[in-house]
Amino acid sequence: MELIGKLNDGQIYDLQTAEALGIDGTDIKADNSSESLEILRHSCAHMMAQAIKELYPEAKFFVGPVVKEGFYYDFKVESKISDDDLPTIEKKMKEIANRKLPIERYETTREEIINKFSNDELKQAVLSNIKDDTLTMYKQGDFEDLCRGPHLPNTRMIRAFKLTRVAGAYLGGDEANEMITRIYGIAFFDKGELNDYVRMLEEAKKRDHRKLGTELELFTFNDDVGAGLPLWLPNGARLRSKLEHILYKAHRVRGYEPVRGPEMLKSDMWKISGHYQNYKENMYFTIIDEQEYGIKPMNCVGHIQIFKNDLVSYKDLPLKLFEYGVVHRHEMSGAMHGLFRVREFTQDDAHIFCMQSQVKDVIIDVLEFVDSLMKLFDFKYEMEVSTKPKKAIGDDKFWETTTKGIMDALDSEGLEYGIDEGGGAFYGPKIDIKITDAIGRKWQCGTVQVDMNLPERFNVEFINDEGHKDQPVMIHRAILGSFERFIGILTEHCAGEFPFVIAPTQVIFVPIADSHVAYAKQLQRELLEEDMDSKIFDMNESLNKRIRMAEKQRVPMIVVIGDEEVEKQTVALRDRRKREQSNMTKDEFISMLNEIKKGSRI
The missing domain is CATH 3.30.980.10 (Threonyl-trna Synthetase; Chain A, domain 2)
Known part of the structure; x- marks a missing residue:
């Protein structure tokens, strides 16, 4: 060569x-x-x-x-x-x-x-x-x-x-x-x-998730509303809600506590945090009662104030606070791109306050969470450790010690990672989670950031085992990154064929004749009791056309209902890929769907 x-x-x-x-x-x-x-x-x-x-x-x-x-x-x-x-x-x-x-x-x-x-x-x-x-x-x-x-x-x-x-x-x-x-x-x-x-x-x-988003009626954008501000349609809102519910339960069983911070804070807060000096060009500001407020681009400052609301003992650490936090960032008009780059989005955000001795275990625990979620959606992923950027707060010793701590945690578990020189957040080094989709593209999603700067700036303290006040380490953590971006990536990864557990419509019932609609509605109500969404295609079209219309919706399950199904309380389940049909009782069908849901826990 x-x-x-x-x-x-x-x-x-x-x-x-x-x-x-x-x-x-x-x-x-x-x-x-x-x-x-x-x-x-x-x-x-x-x-x-x-x-x-x-x-x-x-x-x-x-x-x-x-x-x-x-x-x-x-x-x-x-x-x-x-x-x-x-x-x-x-x-x-x-x-x-x-x-x-x-x-x-x-x-x-x-x-x-x-x-x-x-x-x-x-x-x-x-x-x-x-x-x-x-x-x-x-x-x-x-x-x-x-x-x-x-x-x-x-x-x-x-x-x-x-x-x-x-x-x-x-x-x-x-x-x-x-x-x-x-x-x-x-x-x-x-x-x-x-x-x-x-x-x-x-x-x-x-x-392309923008094309599929329109075809599947998931979301839309409207110039009258504003660039980078998605409007979630019923199908998309159902999909998003299911994803939120799966993650909510997964957080709770791992010991996270739900919190919620305000969407804007006085600018003094952002000055203390360093966002005002280092991130101001990406923020929106407004004046209320002659006082400047900043609309939050991140959730960390609110979570710090929640932690400080009570005197925390070392026995309570690590304390894990999580929020589906709506944030706003000033992106340039030319950078807008569907759900991938928006001005308002929701992070699956968490902040974990812990002792220095607990950092390694916390990082490993977060990475286990990441792994379980990536497996659920069949994503391969890799990790990068991002080091000190040009715009940074904190001295070199902090950056060296903290970066080494992250690498030691990964090394101890035998986890492979790359290095992104200068790619850290301005307040601390981080681990970035990069996923690979079904056609080989890589996407930046989750992140784990170790931070001792913000606890120091906000005078965050806990009572240690000697009864003295001590400063905790704060770990910023998002697994999806944002719901908007992740749903965009997942839409393209699955080509719109979402896993059953989060599909906006999980079953489409196709009654052969009007006399079969009542049974379809009964099944629809029973599925809704089990937190499963369905639709009934009883429009004035031929049976074959309605089945083709259902197939184009990329739903996991299509059920055809005729005289025999109504009489015997059964369903005729159609595999839209193989174009094959199988019959089972109504109870067997609902039990099967619940087993699929149960197997999707993380």
Whole structure:
């Protein structure tokens, strides 16, 4: 495999940069490692920009970074570009790849760049964020752009790529700036890897929770209500309620106590916590009686005040408080995406107050909870330990000690984990739970965060075994992350075919004739007594059409009712996948459904 770069102290350098700076390190070859793909995808972004420039000579470019889903480039053109234009851009990119253009790095001064791009306001915006006097440019053929790299040596190596979508983006991510165009793409060294990814994208489109949410009448959004504010329809509200009830019982049997905090608190509280200084841009504020209040983006401050309401003994620790807490966060308009990115959502949030000696056991207990829930929904998952971010409170000793404590807990159980450098919360390190869905995509969901900063800031205390006041450790914990996001992920994971225990409609009854409707209603009432939801499809359509309509609802159970079922008090249960039918008594049917529910406890 061809050598394309060097890895030194966690930093990726292309061969030209490594040579210019005299840097040696581990070889990076043209394989599918994360480092090699970063070099490839960054180079592919530039090749896309070159293709756009040849097709739209007036184009101006902002930035084109590598991101989790591949790469993108932000730019501005006079024409309107849509997904229909992507094949034309791809064709031009293939032409450029076939030219086998060398990709050349050279250094220049800030003054030269300012003069070169004097009529390019986007490049001037890029320059405003760079403080260095000596800058680097990358050139391939007639195209060049301000860039730090890393890049491949030649465009001939960029063969397996796909442009995936067009989006709008605010310049620099600032809503106050103009909206420009963004194109996303993906690239691999191996054509087979690309084909697998494209098939995954096609399957993802079929499973898109926004599409299924509309088809299954789960939720909707309304511009009059506001962006990022979902409206839960009856089907979706039933699904969500069932998920909440399963989790509620699971919390209680594990010793958690339900609490509820207010949705807004005086800003003084957020100043003490550090949210005001470190998270203010993500919060909403209002003035009441000339006093500023902050609408909560997190539940931790309220739970601290609940803990402080009473004098707690060490015998009461660990004390576990949980809440389905509604929070609000100011997300940019361009970032809204169905249930995945909203401005109001509900966390399955808990805060556990414990002694330092109990932290390890608490973390292990939480991870057991995570494991049981992931198994219920057939999710594979992995864990990452996220370390101190740039914006952080607390000294280095706290961060080192706490991060080591988290790793020791995981190591003691033989649990594998990765490291996310700088990905911690501003008040403490954390474990992030990342799940893998049915088509191989990874999603960030739950989190476990160890925090000694907030207890210190709020003077949180308990009475220790010597009768003295002591400071507890506070562990922030969410397993789903948020109900909205998790339901969106689960909808796509299941392709709308939810497990029986949380399906919004668990049974559809299809009476053959009007004379069979009364028995269907009797069964419906009996199921409701068992906390199970059903519908009756007795509309004025043919039997076959009603069965097909029921199948399209992706419900777990379809029951056909005719003369024999009414007379013998039985049901004809239809397997919609196998299109087979089985008969059983009414009592056997209800008992079977209850057994399914019982097997879904966590």
